[in-house]
Amino acid sequence: METHVDYFIHLIIAIYGGSLAAWYLVLAIISLIEMREYLKKNSLVDYNTILSSPSAPGISLVAPAYNESRTIIDNVKSLLSITYNNFEVIVVNDGSTDDSIAQLQKIFDLEKVNEIHQQPLATQKVKAIYRSRNKAFERLLIIDKQNGGKADALNVGLNFASNELVACIDVDCIIEPDALLRMVKPFLEDNLVIASGGVVRIANSCVVEDGRLVKVKLPSQLLPRFQVLEYLRAFLLGRMAWSKLNGLLLISGAFGLFKRNVAVQCGGYNANTVGEDMEFVVRMRKYMHEQGHPYRVAYIPDPLCWTEVPKNNAQFGRQRNRWARGTFETLWLNRKLFFNKRYGLMGLVSYPFWFFYEWLSPFIETGGLIYFGAMLALGKFNWTYFLFLFITIHAFVFLISALAIFAEESTYHKYTLRREVLKLIGIALLEPLVLHPRVIYWSIRGNIDFWRGKKSWGEMKREGFATTETVQAKLSLS
Amino acid sequence: MNTLEINPMEAEQLFLFKLSLGFVAIAVFFVVLVFTKRFIKIWRDQEKEWFLKKIVPLIGSMVIVKRNRLEWRRDIKLLVSLIGRNHAKQQIAIDHLMHLKSNLEGESAGLIFQLYRDLNLVEFSRNKLRQTNWTKQTEGVRELASMNCYFVNVFSSLLQKTKQVTLRNELIVAMTWLDKKEPFRSFRLINFELTDWLKLNIYDQLKKYNRVDLPDFSPWICHERQEVATFFIWLAKTFNQTSSSNAIAHALSGAKTVANAALDSLIEMRNFSYTQKVEAMISNHWICPDTSLLILCYLEGTDKNNFVQILIDRFRFHPYESVMQKADRLRSTYFEKENTNQILATSTYTNALHYGNAR
Numbered sequence: 001m002e003t004h005v006d007y008f009i010h011l012i013i014a015i016y017g018g019s020l021a022a023w024y025l026v027l028a029i030i031s032l033i034e035m036r037e038y039l040k041k042n043s044l045v046d047y048n049t050i051l052s053s054p055s056a057p058g059i060s061l062v063a064p065a066y067n068e069s070r071t072i073i074d075n076v077k078s079l080l081s082i083t084y085n086n087f088e089v090i091v092v093n094d095g096s097t098d099d100s101i102a103q104l105q106k107i108f109d110l111e112k113v114n115e116i117h118q119q120p121l122a123t124q125k126v127k128a129i130y131r132s133r134n135k136a137f138e139r140l141l142i143i144d145k146q147n148g149g150k151a152d153a154l155n156v157g158l159n160f161a162s163n164e165l166v167a168c169i170d171v172d173c174i175i176e177p178d179a180l181l182r183m184v185k186p187f188l189e190d191n192l193v194i195a196s197g198g199v200v201r202i203a204n205s206c207v208v209e210d211g212r213l214v215k216v217k218l219p220s221q222l223l224p225r226f227q228v229l230e231y232l233r234a235f236l237l238g239r240m241a242w243s244k245l246n247g248l249l250l251i252s253g254a255f256g257l258f259k260r261n262v263a264v265q266c267g268g269y270n271a272n273t274v275g276e277d278m279e280f281v282v283r284m285r286k287y288m289h290e291q292g293h294p295y296r297v298a299y300i301p302d303p304l305c306w307t308e309v310p311k312n313n314a315q316f317g318r319q320r321n322r323w324a325r326g327t328f329e330t331l332w333l334n335r336k337l338f339f340n341k342r343y344g345l346m347g348l349v350s351y352p353f354w355f356f357y358e359w360l361s362p363f364i365e366t367g368g369l370i371y372f373g374a375m376l377a378l379g380k381f382n383w384t385y386f387l388f389l390f391i392t393i394h395a396f397v398f399l400i401s402a403l404a405i406f407a408e409e410s411t412y413h414k415y416t417l418r419r420e421v422l423k424l425i426g427i428a429l430l431e432p433l434v435l436h437p438r439v440i441y442w443s444i445r446g447n448i449d450f451w452r453g454k455k456s457w458g459e460m461k462r463e464g465f466a467t468t469e470t471v472q473a474k475l476s477l478s
Numbered sequence: 479m480n481t482l483e484i485n486p487m488e489a490e491q492l493f494l495f496k497l498s499l500g501f502v503a504i505a506v507f508f509v510v511l512v513f514t515k516r517f518i519k520i521w522r523d524q525e526k527e528w529f530l531k532k533i534v535p536l537i538g539s540m541v542i543v544k545r546n547r548l549e550w551r552r553d554i555k556l557l558v559s560l561i562g563r564n565h566a567k568q569q570i571a572i573d574h575l576m577h578l579k580s581n582l583e584g585e586s587a588g589l590i591f592q593l594y595r596d597l598n599l600v601e602f603s604r605n606k607l608r609q610t611n612w613t614k615q616t617e618g619v620r621e622l623a624s625m626n627c628y629f630v631n632v633f634s635s636l637l638q639k640t641k642q643v644t645l646r647n648e649l650i651v652a653m654t655w656l657d658k659k660e661p662f663r664s665f666r667l668i669n670f671e672l673t674d675w676l677k678l679n680i681y682d683q684l685k686k687y688n689r690v691d692l693p694d695f696s697p698w699i700c701h702e703r704q705e706v707a708t709f710f711i712w713l714a715k716t717f718n719q720t721s722s723s724n725a726i727a728h729a730l731s732g733a734k735t736v737a738n739a740a741l742d743s744l745i746e747m748r749n750f751s752y753t754q755k756v757e758a759m760i761s762n763h764w765i766c767p768d769t770s771l772l773i774l775c776y777l778e779g780t781d782k783n784n785f786v787q788i789l790i791d792r793f794r795f796h797p798y799e800s801v802m803q804k805a806d807r808l809r810s811t812y813f814e815k816e817n818t819n820q821i822l823a824t825s826t827y828t829n830a831l832h833y834g835n836a837r
Contacts, residue, residue: 010490014490040613041644043613044616044617044620044648049678049679049682050678052682052685053678053681053682054716055674055677055678055681055712056678057674185675187674188673188674188675188678189673189674189675190673191673191674382487384491385487385490385491385494388491388494388495388498389494391494391495391498392494392495392497392498392501394498395497395498395499395501395502395505396498396501398501398502398505399501399502399504399505399508401505402504402505402506402508402509402512403505403508405508405509405512406508406509406511406512409512409515409516410512410515413519418513418516421512421513421516425509
């Protein structure tokens with residue numbers, strides 16, 4: 001009887017682990033092929049063509065800000081210096097309690113204006129609208145509103161956006177100067193594209209000058225360095241493949257470009273969820289399916305957006321807790337997609353993949369550990385089996401990480417020093433032992449918090465990016 | 479149990495062991511590949527740098543300092559000996575020439591083309607068109623196009639044969655500039671999807687033409703495909719090609735999207751001599767908010783107040799947003815006029831106009 005139970009559990013492990021590994025490998029291979037195709041296709045593209053064309057679509061950049069006074073001026077300057085012809089920057093101050101608005105007023109010479117805009121999406125009250133007296137900042141629109149969360153602020157941005165495309169970005173991110181030119185291309189190539197996303201990379205320890213990233217460096221701290229690998233795997237190996245299959249469910253909240261009319265028609269961002277970016281994309285897709293409109297969600301592998309990631313355990317935990325809640329919320333709110341053939345590949349493949357391999361995996365892993373723990377307590381622990389299973393999983397994770405490093409090296413080659421690549425390989429060996437258990441822990445905590453009704457975001461304290469001066473100062477000190 | 483038999487547990491462990499070895503082996507392979515690629519990249523970059531150091535000053539002086547025939551031949555010989563038959567070096571030379579060509583004009587640009595020809599790089603680029611790899615073919619088209627080398631038959635046959643979108647687009651764009659006789663030959667040869675990206679690139683090529691040399695858009699304005707017709711109407715508008723006005727006016731009686739584009743073009747080009755045709759549109763298109771707004775805009779440029787009155791009554795049932803736009807338009811043009819004001823005061827436009835004034 002006991003043997004049967006053992007075999008049954010081993011069978012579950014084999015089926016789950018095997019299918020998961022197969023999926024990840026298939027996705028990695030599709031991504032590598034797709035990325036190669038993308039680079040081949042775009043190697044001769046002159047993006048300045050878009051810049052000089054009167055028919056290039058207008059873009060509204062929407063950047064919600066909450067207590068970002070430390071970095072907001074640099075970030076807004078960075079957004080205003082983006083290379084594109086027809087764009088506006090809408091900064092939505094989401095009821096900040098710091099002096100963000102005062103700083104913006106002073107630096108950009110803002111004045112209150114009375115503008116009436118149609119507001120198709122319901123949001124918290126807009127307190128004031130500001131525009132600059134200085135012609136140099138005429139593209140800038142500042143909206144001061146009552147606090148309602150990031151999703152609510154984005155909805156205000158969608159309401160006020162005057163262009164057909166809306167780029168939703170995190171104000172604390174560094175956007176590459178040609179990011180909009182690259183992001184808009186899928187929309188120009190295919191009328192069916194309703195959203196496009198790009199790769200988000202980690203800016204910790206990178207050198208930033210005047211809101212522009214001037215030197216890419218591997219983070220000096222261990223935790224952000226682990227996350228570099230995670231991001232490489234997720235963005236280069238996962239999403240590229242999902243985009244090819246037209247099954248992409250997530251465009252990072254840090255930087256995504258959307259068709260405004262579809263975004264508004266589907267109801268905008270859901271202000272009651274903490275995973276608003278994923279929920280939004282899923283709902284847009286669902287809406288298009290239900291309306292019977294053909295559509296595509298595009299993804300480009302160019303590194304377009306650089307963000308600061310948590311560098312201590314507490315911040316990291318809060319972030320992952322929120323991500324876990326967001327994932328579950330999105331899956332729960334859209335549960336009717338589950339194996340629903342009406343929603344095509346999204347219902348039959350993408351959603352179940354997220355359910356089984358993203359949401360369920362922490363529980364399965366924890367369940368496995370509990371099983372082995374119980375066996376140990378009962379004195380039936382099979383050390384050899386445990387060891388082999390552990391080595392196999394570890395080897396597989398290392399393989400996927402090696403593929404991600406290979407993808408980065410053979411495409412964008414951002415980490416130019418050999419020692420940085422060596423460090424990444426070292427990190428790939430350590431990550432399953434050091435970071436992964438924490439990710440599992442916070443995912444489960446997130447799910448528990450979700451059932452307890454926790455809705456908060458959890459603040460992340462930004463330290464600002466390193467500049468050449470700070471780097472030199474650090475060097476001279478050391 | 480027989481000692482030679484492996485029990486299922488052991489078999490499973492053995493399988494896991496083999497699997498992990500397989501994973502590690504593939505991972506190590508990719509790690510080695512990472513460093514190999516890195517090594518090759520660094521080596522290639524160094525080679526390129528070394529080679530460029532040799533040819534850049536020579537090419538630069540050949541393009542800028544005038545040479546007699548003998549000096550030119552001598553330098554060409556020197557360059558040929560440096561480049562040899564090495565494909566990588568030929569490619570570096572072409573890339574450099576293309577880079578120079580994009581920054582130079584006039585006689586120097588002509589000398590670059592001469593260099594391209596004398597170094598036999600035309601053939602190198604042409605050979606790429608014969609390959610089966612579409613990336614190489616696209617590169618070849620780009621190189622030939624940027625050096626103004628056009629082989630009408632080769633390009634046309636490649637365009638008709640290929641199914642690869644990037645290559646096809648490259649050919650269409652190249653032919654727009656190179657084929658002075660029939661720049662839009664590609665539209666005649668094949669049926670292709672005219673994406674915004676392609677439109678943008680065609681426009682970019684047309685920008686390079688002198689105004690007087692611009693091809694005539696009229697024949698294409700009457701194209702059976704609406705997307706083609708609207709694109710050429712847009713081009714006529716953007717380049718203000720007044721000679722296409724008749725064709726645009728003819729398009730007013732076409733499908734809604736074409737008619738809208740035509741109306742918009744006539745307004746932008748300030749050509750108000752087709753009032754009759756526009757009036758005729760009212761009976762067919764008044765129900766459409768976009769078209770009715772355009773009709774109104776057009777009539778603003780004429781002296782047809784009676785039509786404005788008719789239109790106002792009809793607009794009443796249009797969507798709110800559209801009414802708002804029209805209210806803005808009306809306010810700016812007719813609000814001061816007493817008769818219009820009277821009509822508006824009695825209609826549902828009053829609110830809209832107040833809103834318009836507030837803006």
